[in-house]
Amino acid sequence: MTLTIGQVADAAEVNVQTIRYYERRGLVAAANRTEAGYRQFGDDAVTRLRFIRHAQDLGFSLKEIKELLALRVRNHSECGRVEAKAREKIELVARRIRDLRRIKRTLERLAASCASRRATDECPILEALEDDAIRI
Amino acid sequence: MTLTIGQVADAAEVNVQTIRYYERRGLVAAANRTEAGYRQFGDDAVTRLRFIRHAQDLGFSLKEIKELLALRVRNHSECGRVEAKAREKIELVARRIRDLRRIKRTLERLAASCASRRATDECPILEALEDDAIRI
DNA sequence: CTTGACTCTATACCATAGTATAGAGTTTAG
DNA sequence: CTAAACTCTATACTATGGTATAGAGTCAAG
Numbered sequence: 001m002t003l004t005i006g007q008v009a010d011a012a013e014v015n016v017q018t019i020r021y022y023e024r025r026g027l028v029a030a031a032n033r034t035e036a037g038y039r040q041f042g043d044d045a046v047t048r049l050r051f052i053r054h055a056q057d058l059g060f061s062l063k064e065i066k067e068l069l070a071l072r073v074r075n076h077s078e079c080g081r082v083e084a085k086a087r088e089k090i091e092l093v094a095r096r097i098r099d100l101r102r103i104k105r106t107l108e109r110l111a112a113s114c115a116s117r118r119a120t121d122e123c124p125i126l127e128a129l130e131d132d133a134i135r136i
Numbered sequence: 137m138t139l140t141i142g143q144v145a146d147a148a149e150v151n152v153q154t155i156r157y158y159e160r161r162g163l164v165a166a167a168n169r170t171e172a173g174y175r176q177f178g179d180d181a182v183t184r185l186r187f188i189r190h191a192q193d194l195g196f197s198l199k200e201i202k203e204l205l206a207l208r209v210r211n212h213s214e215c216g217r218v219e220a221k222a223r224e225k226i227e228l229v230a231r232r233i234r235d236l237r238r239i240k241r242t243l244e245r246l247a248a249s250c251a252s253r254r255a256t257d258e259c260p261i262l263e264a265l266e267d268d269a270i271r272i
Numbered sequence: 273c274t275t276g277a278c279t280c281t282a283t284a285c286c287a288t289a290g291t292a293t294a295g296a297g298t299t300t301a302g
Numbered sequence: 303c304t305a306a307a308c309t310c311t312a313t314a315c316t317a318t319g320g321t322a323t324a325g326a327g328t329c330a331a332g
Contacts, residue, residue: 004278004279005278005279005280006277006278006279015320015321016278016279017320017321017322018319018320018321020280020281021319021320021321025319034328036279036280036327036328036329037279037280037281037327037328038278038279038280038328038329039279039280047266048266050265050266050267050268051262051265051266054264054265054266054267054268054270055265056319057239058239058242058243058265059236059239061318061319062318062319062320063318068262068265071259071262072259072262078259079250079253079258079259079260079261079262080250082250082259082261082262083247083250083261086243086246086247086250086261087247089243090240090243090244090247093236093239093240093243094240096236097233097236097237097240100195100229100232100233100236101233103193103194103195103229104226104229104230104233106194107194107222107225107226107229108226110222111219111222111223111226114215114216114218114219114222117215122215123207123208123214123215123218124215125215125218125219125222126187126204126207126208126215126218128190129186129187129190129191129194129204130183130184130186130187130190131186131190132186132190134190140308140309141308141309141310142307142308142309151290151291152308152309153290153291153292154289154290154291156310156311157289157290157291161289170298172297172298172299172309172310173297173298173309173310173311174298174299174308174309174310175309175310192289197288197289198288198289198290199288
């Protein structure tokens with residue numbers, strides 16, 4: 001029960017070119033070929049594509065996903081190292097959340113400064129952005 | 137009191153090529169030239185580069201920064217529209233924070249599932265990522 | 273048995289925000 | 303006056319994650 005690249009693409013809801021691209025990047029195993037050179041996939045290819053999408057949704061890059069997959073192949077899943085990568089990503093996400101919160105506060109402060117401006121003043125947001133004292 | 141591109145780059149701590157790139161993209165006014173074709177900048181160029189950096193730090197793309205700058209030029213700062221753009225960005229940042237929090241929770245759940253795994257089990261993180269039921 | 277749909281490779285292209293390089297000309301310090 | 307440092311334009315290249323296209327070959331349905 002083999003699938004063509006188009007059938008896999010439909011099942012996983014990705015582009016045909018994207019599958020070839022993933023194959024080139026080593027995220028999807030190079031499929032067997034028919035005599036005419038057509039790729040022949042199994043169901044596992046669809047599972048793999050789903051894995052990639054879910055990992056992307058969690059903030060992993062294709063490079064990182066490749067590393068995660070390598071941990072599975074080597075030694076029947078080195079779970080501890082997978083967990084470590086997950087925890088690294090958690091730290092990164094936490095940092096990014098903190099950064100965005102600071103950014104949000106600064107933007108709110110700037111937006112509020114517009115309200116207290118007199119009609120003849122320059123735009124306080126634009127003024128503030130020019131100044132190194134802005135400290136985001 | 138004119139500055140060469142190199143002096144502006146040093147003062148604003150950006151690359152010389154970056155200034156030329158911004159000029160091409162219309163973020164920095166095309167400078168006057170000497171007879172030999174060298175750009176001549178004023179202090180305002182340094183201020184402008186600082187503006188760009190601060191706005192980038194707040195999450196504005198170069199395209200958006202160009203729009204902000206256009207609001208200044210036209211009609212001596214259309215402050216209301218600047219404020220509107222700031223509030224749009226605040227909304228975007230807030231959404232992004234919510235997304236990242238969901239991602240963080242999912243990652244934490246996955247990492248925790250490693251702790252409760254028995255030695256013979258497959259890595260629960262890798263298993264979960266294959267499953268559409270993951271719901272990030 | 274032809275036509276349309278599909279697949280193949282290779283290459284180019286999109287956005288984003290730059291950086292690097294080549295090859296030529298200019299300016300400045302010793 | 304020469305050599306180093308700087309500037310000029312134009313083009314290519316980086317990373318990221320794909321998408322689009324050209325030109326050729328293959329497969330399936332009517």
